Amino acid sequence: MTLRRFIARRGKPAEIFCDNGRNFVAAAKELGQFLKTNQESLSDFATQETIKFVFSPSRAPHFGGIWESGIKSAKHHLKRVMGNSHVTFEELLTLFTQVEAILNSRPLCPMSSSPDDLLSLSPGHFLIGRPLTAPPTQAFDNHNENTLQRYERIEKMYQHFWQRWQREYISEIQQRTKWRTNKAKLNVGDLVLIHEDHVPPLCWRLGRVTRLFPGPDGVSRVADLSTTRGCVRRPLVRLCPLPTAEDLQG
The missing domain is CATH 2.30.30 (SH3 type barrels.)
Known part of the structure; x- marks a missing residue:
């Protein structure tokens, strides 16, 4: 069902890179078995458009590299932001969707080398063709949670996650070199x-x-x-x- 929701939202991927979790392996087997048993009834185009699963070795999440690191970071901050809060499924889905937008809004690299271009490429460009944005809202940092309505509590969690996660992301991409060295030189136009x-x-x-x-x-x-x-x-x-x-x- 997760795979069906993903394809319904984002379209069918050509390849899926994932770990060797039982749910992913089962999904690959089910799709493969369906295509095998219905090969004659499917068109040639459909059979050629099958999804290729690329599995990392069992019990080796480090093979996932950067995406496993991103998942770990998001889980780490989500657990601390939510704590033992009691939320409904709709509220949890709203928070997860907003967190998804935060992760997909991160700048990856410059859009172009033009000195007048201040835009960066983000995962959102690959999903919707433009940067992801969020509607303006009131800041709830200094508000007592007991005085907030349920929607405002979710918004406070969302803002708290953003504050923690974006600081960690910036720390990861920042060059940690000592000031007295010129190893990672910054140039005009960067x-x-x-x-x-x-x-x-x-x-x-x-x-x-x-x-x-x-x-x-x-x-x-x-x-x-x-x-x-x-x-x-x-x-x-x-x-x-x-x-x-x-x-x-x-």
């Missing part, structure tokens, strides 16, 4: 993710480096950035360079 506090969900502030300020040792620690809100100056420890096409290929 698209960077600006680490800002108190930003609403799905709002990733991006900017292009327009100027660097090297210190007496020749290492730059401050940069001027061109953003959609104008020019800002930030320390390099608050900037996360997005990987370019060359970095991804390398």
Whole structure:
């Protein structure tokens, strides 16, 4: 049923990469058996469009790489945000869908190399062809949960998850090099993710480096950035360079 919901929402995938969980293995066997027993009644086009399952070895979740890491991170923060809250199925589905949007809104790499382009490529572009957005809402950080309505409680969990998860994601992509080294050099024209506090969900502030300020040792620690809100100056420890096409290929 999970696979049917996925195909109904996103379309039929050509390949599915997954671990060796019993539910995935059973789904692969059921689809394969159906196509095998009904091969004559299915058209050639349908048989050629079968879904290929690519399984990692049993008890080896590290073969999943980056997607297993993303699942672990989402579960970690969801468990701590929700705690022992009593929610209905509709409320849980709403929260999970909003969390899904947060994960699919993360910036992956620059959209282009143009210095005037401040857009980044995200998983949302592959799903709906444009960045994922969220409607504006009131912040519930400082509100007592006992005074909130049920919808507002779900919204508070959603905002709390965003605050925790986006900080962790930024920390992962940020280059952790010491200031006195110039190992991960930032160049003028690079698209960077600006680490800002108190930003609403799905709002990733991006900017292009327009100027660097090297210190007496020749290492730059401050940069001027061109953003959609104008020019800002930030320390390099608050900037996360997005990987370019060359970095991804390398």
